[in-house]
Amino acid sequence: MDTNKFDSEVLTVNKFFNMYCSGNKHENSIFRNVKLKFKDKTYDYEIKLCDKCFETVSYSHNRLIDCPQEIKPKCRSCKNPCYDKDKWKAVAKVMRYSGVRLGLTKIKSKIKSIFL
Numbered sequence: 125m126d127t128n129k130f131d132s133e134v135l136t137v138n139k140f141f142n143m144y145c146s147g148n149k150h151e152n153s154i155f156r157n158v159k160l161k162f163k164d165k166t167y168d169y170e171i172k173l174c175d176k177c178f179e180t181v182s183y184s185h186n187r188l189i190d191c192p193q194e195i196k197p198k199c200r201s202c203k204n205p206c207y208d209k210d211k212w213k214a215v216a217k218v219m220r221y222s223g224v225r226l227g228l229t230k231i232k233s234k235i236k237s238i239f240l
């Protein structure tokens with residue numbers, strides 16, 4: 125995965141989590157600065173999430189950072205899925221929730237490229 129792809133995947137994941145967390149009115153959501161290191165570059169992101177969503181999104185970030193595939197396949201068709209089952213379910217739920225609400229073809233194809 126190249127650095128541009130990495131950045132855009134993280135931004136998409138963040139957007140979906142933000143929408144899910146605020147849409148469900150989770151309590152104690154706060155702005156958080158996230159620094160991610162990928163291929164010797166550091167990326168800064170700001171997300172507003174509750175503790176639980178933040179924990180899940182951080183897990184997703186780490187899975188992206190650790191993705192060993194040079195050209196990242198759709199996670200669902202990956203030969204070595206790296207998500208554990210519970211986390212996968214939690215993330216899939218967020219993606220479904222926000223994907224339905226966004227309802228944009230462009231976003232839909234994005235979700236597909238990441239998760240389906």
Ligand SMILES: [Zn+2]
Pocket residue numbers: 144145146150153173174175176177178
């Ligand atoms: Zn939340």
